[in-house]
Amino acid sequence: MATIIDKKTLEHVATLARLEITLEEEGPLLGDLERILEHVAQLSSVDTSAVISKRPFMTLLRPDEPSEGLTRAEGLGGAPAMRDGFVVVKNIMGGEDA
Amino acid sequence: MPSELPRTLNQYRLAVRAHELSAEEYLEETCRLIERDDPQVRAFLHLRLDAARSDVRAVDPMSPLAGAPIAIKDNIMMAGERCTCGSRILEHYVAPYSATVVHALIAGGAVVVGKTNLDEFAMGSSTENSAFFPTHNPMDLTRVPGGSSGGSNAAVAAGFALGAIGSDTGGSVRQPAAFCGVVGFKPTYGLVSRYGLVAFGSSLDCIGPIGRSVRDTAIMMNAMAVHDPKDATNVRRPCVDFEAALQSTLAGKRIGIIRELEGLEVQPEIAASMEMTRKAAVNCGASVVDVSVPHILSALPAYYIIAPAECSANLGRFDGVRYGLHEDGRDMTETYSRTRNAGFGTEVKRRILIGAFVLSAGYYDAYYKKATDVRQIITDELDAALQSADVLLTPTTPTTAFRIGAVTDPLEMYKADVFTIPADLAGIPAVSFPAGKDTAGLPIGLQLMGARWSDAELLSSANVLFTALGGES
Numbered sequence: 001m002a003t004i005i006d007k008k009t010l011e012h013v014a015t016l017a018r019l020e021i022t023l024e025e026e027g028p029l030l031g032d033l034e035r036i037l038e039h040v041a042q043l044s045s046v047d048t049s050a051v052i053s054k055r056p057f058m059t060l061l062r063p064d065e066p067s068e069g070l071t072r073a074e075g076l077g078g079a080p081a082m083r084d085g086f087v088v089v090k091n092i093m094g095g096e097d098a
Numbered sequence: 099m100p101s102e103l104p105r106t107l108n109q110y111r112l113a114v115r116a117h118e119l120s121a122e123e124y125l126e127e128t129c130r131l132i133e134r135d136d137p138q139v140r141a142f143l144h145l146r147l148d149a150a151r152s153d154v155r156a157v158d159p160m161s162p163l164a165g166a167p168i169a170i171k172d173n174i175m176m177a178g179e180r181c182t183c184g185s186r187i188l189e190h191y192v193a194p195y196s197a198t199v200v201h202a203l204i205a206g207g208a209v210v211v212g213k214t215n216l217d218e219f220a221m222g223s224s225t226e227n228s229a230f231f232p233t234h235n236p237m238d239l240t241r242v243p244g245g246s247s248g249g250s251n252a253a254v255a256a257g258f259a260l261g262a263i264g265s266d267t268g269g270s271v272r273q274p275a276a277f278c279g280v281v282g283f284k285p286t287y288g289l290v291s292r293y294g295l296v297a298f299g300s301s302l303d304c305i306g307p308i309g310r311s312v313r314d315t316a317i318m319m320n321a322m323a324v325h326d327p328k329d330a331t332n333v334r335r336p337c338v339d340f341e342a343a344l345q346s347t348l349a350g351k352r353i354g355i356i357r358e359l360e361g362l363e364v365q366p367e368i369a370a371s372m373e374m375t376r377k378a379a380v381n382c383g384a385s386v387v388d389v390s391v392p393h394i395l396s397a398l399p400a401y402y403i404i405a406p407a408e409c410s411a412n413l414g415r416f417d418g419v420r421y422g423l424h425e426d427g428r429d430m431t432e433t434y435s436r437t438r439n440a441g442f443g444t445e446v447k448r449r450i451l452i453g454a455f456v457l458s459a460g461y462y463d464a465y466y467k468k469a470t471d472v473r474q475i476i477t478d479e480l481d482a483a484l485q486s487a488d489v490l491l492t493p494t495t496p497t498t499a500f501r502i503g504a505v506t507d508p509l510e511m512y513k514a515d516v517f518t519i520p521a522d523l524a525g526i527p528a529v530s531f532p533a534g535k536d537t538a539g540l541p542i543g544l545q546l547m548g549a550r551w552s553d554a555e556l557l558s559s560a561n562v563l564f565t566a567l568g569g570e571s
Contacts, residue, residue: 005455017410017454018417018431019447020439032448035509037455037465040399044464048471055301055474062327074194078421089419090430 004037005030103127106570107166107260107314114164121165125154125209128167132211132258140233141243141253143172144180145212154209161207162321168203169259171250172213173220174305175294176200183296184216184228187416187423187441197294198326199263199305206321211259214249218443219413220270220298222246223514224505227445232502237279237540241499244274244514247308251278254308261318262308267299268401269494269518271306272530276494276543279532281564282308283315283557284518286550287525288333290319291326299408300331302401302522311570312531312561316340319553335551343554344561349383351559354487357390362516364496367536372493375533375544378566379491384559389483389490393475397520400476402512403456403469404523409446410453416441448508477524484526484549489559492517494530494543517545527553531564 005013010030014021021029069075072085081088103124104110113119129147136142150167157165170176173183175193182188196204204210217227225233225248233248235241236256243252247264251274254262264271266284275282284306295305307318319340326332353376364372376386418424418437425436442450456465483490494517505511521528527550530543546563548556565571 009455010451013451013454013458016458017450018414018434018438019442019450020435022439025444025447029448029451032508033451033455036402036448036452036512039509040403040456040465040469043396043399043403043468043472046393046396046468046472046475048468048475051471051474053470053474054477055470059330061330070194076420077194078191080418080422080424087419090427090433092430 003034004041005033106311107309107317108311110166110260111164111317114159121154121157121159125150125165125167128211128258135256136258138234138239139236139252139256140231141169141214141249141256141258142212143182143184143215143230143249146179147211150209150211157207157209162317163203163207165207165209166260167211168208169212169214169250169253169262170200170210171216171247171262171264173216173265173296174200174263176210176213179213181213181296184218184230185441185443185446186229187437188421189423191422195294198291198324198328199322200294202321202324203263203318208321214253214262216249217246218446219296219409220246220265220267221409221445221449223273223511225249225274226502227443229443234502235278235499238499240501241540242277242502244277244499246270248274250308251275251280251282254278254280254310260310261314263305264308265295265298266304266306266522267302268405268522269515271308272494272518272528272543272545273514275308275530276541277499279541280308280310281312281315281529281531282306283319283529284521284527285319285323285553286527288331289335289553290322291324291329291332293326293328297412299405300412301408302405312529312557312564313341313344313571315529316344316557319557338554340554340557343558345558346562347383348379348559348562351384351489352387352487353379353384354387354389354483354490356394356483356490356492357388358392358394359492359517362496364493365498365536367534368493368496368498368542371534371542371544372491375491375563375567378563382562382566387487389487391476391479391483391520393472393479394520396472397476397523398512398516400469400472401515401519401523402452403465404473406449406453407457407466408453410450410457413446413450445508473523476520480520480524480526480547481549488548489556490547492545492547494518494545498536498538498540498542521547526550527556529556529560531560532569533567
């Protein structure tokens with residue numbers, strides 16, 4: 001039987017998910033994912049042609065009125081690196097970091 | 099102080115109000131118990147006993163919760179306290195604000211003793227997936243407490259708290275309640291605010307109370323079920339007094355037994371407990387009816403597509419930039435992947451990868467779309483079944499608590515949730531209550547599911563059965 005997920009697909013999905021998979025992890029992960037996906041693939045036998053989704057399409061939002069919330073320092077306090085009230089990130093446009 | 103300490107939140111509250119017991123004294127006893135027994139049980143990731151001692155002095159003994167010590171799962175935020183979600187990626191994260199339910203419980207007079215252990219990001223059924231250490235079942239320390247709210251349930255079972263809160267995405271409040279011999283309630287989706295809960299599966303996540311009696315969970319619900327404009331999924335409902343709604347009879351109630359679940363293999367003592375509870379229901383005035391939910395066994399595979407899909411999206415926020423762990427890479431992309439690789443454990447990675455797979459181009463329709471359609475079918479079928487029955491009775495789990503380390507296959511672990519997942523998919527309320535013990539003396543839990551927004555009636559039915567089987571009224 002053809003496999004659902006091969007090494008190449010795993011690498012692609014890992015890139016999408018921003019996860020690095022080490023060589024040691026790859027074998028066991030492929031085995032586990034294949035078995036899990038095989039198990040969930042049993043849904044293909046359910047006839048869903050007549051299903052009408054009843055889930056709401058809209059998110060109910062509260063009125064857009066200013067109220068007290070977190071201060072900037074509280075909101076950003078968990079960031080690993082800060083400078084002058086801003087979160088520090090790597091240079092994303094190429095070139096040297098400032 | 100009375101010679102025997104109260105066993106339940108309700109008894110505690112009565113004793114404090116009658117001046118037979120002070121909240122300070124009771125907290126001191128609780129702290130002693132935690133210091134003595136938690137090194138073996140390991141229910142807590144962080145304790146705040148000194149802060150609790152200071153908080154209890156300011157509590158009004160006439161308040162609804164009267165200074166009762168409670169425990170909070172460590173994926174629910176309390177301002178100034180760490181909130182790790184059982185993950186290395188948030189090991190040093192300190193919550194900048196409190197969840198609405200935490201505010202509400204404290205406003206109701208509860209005192210928080212600590213944050214409890216969980217499977218990393220609530221993904222697991224044994225609390226063995228915590229990045230820090232496994233929690234042990236207080237009923238038998240060689241066994242798991244269930245999960246993912248294993249710490250909260252173990253804390254209540256061990257007497258470290260009179261109540262606790264957990265989160266339930268696929269059964270994470272109810273399954274460990276069954277394993278630990280306590281009551282765990284998952285409310286209707288949208289009844290309790292999730293503001294301040296770290297998101298796992300947003301269309302499924304619910305916060306629910308854990309107590310030593312059904313009445314205790316009703317008392318906690320009275321504080322927790324407040325409308326919250328900060329949670330867009332929280333629905334404004336007429337105010338309900340969950341405790342006052344507890345009746346002493348099941349007269350006129352129809353207890354449904356789901357035909358399709360009867361063929362499932364469960365531990366013989368659990369099947370016997372189902373039979374005993376059926377009889378108890380009839381003795382309490384209920385009738386037992388046979389109902390059909392034809393696609394209920396498709397709930398497990400549907401869940402293990404939908405929950406990973408939602409988790410892969412929700413956990414995208416952990417990138418080493420805005421909070422938590424940071425592992426430097428050559429560029430942003432490498433920084434993201436290094437941080438996430440170092441910060442997430444195996445099960446979390448597995449689920450993120452499954453989620454990314456089922457949402458990716460070429461697979462979306464076959465997996466994710468299919469699962470959401472099947473979810474709708476199961477929801478419609480459960481809604482229909484709950485027209486011909488008032489509540490549905492099932493086991494909470496196929497087995498009692500298993501030994502630590504005994505289940506290593508992820509797919510086998512997922513199957514522990516077979517009875518609890520349908521209520522999460524359908525957004526209906528469900529409660530697990532203790533219903534006897536197996537031959538090894540381990541607690542058995544049974545589950546009642548009810549119609550959407552029938553939370554108070556559901557707890558009432560559960561309370562009648564729980565007390566008929568010998569539980570505290």
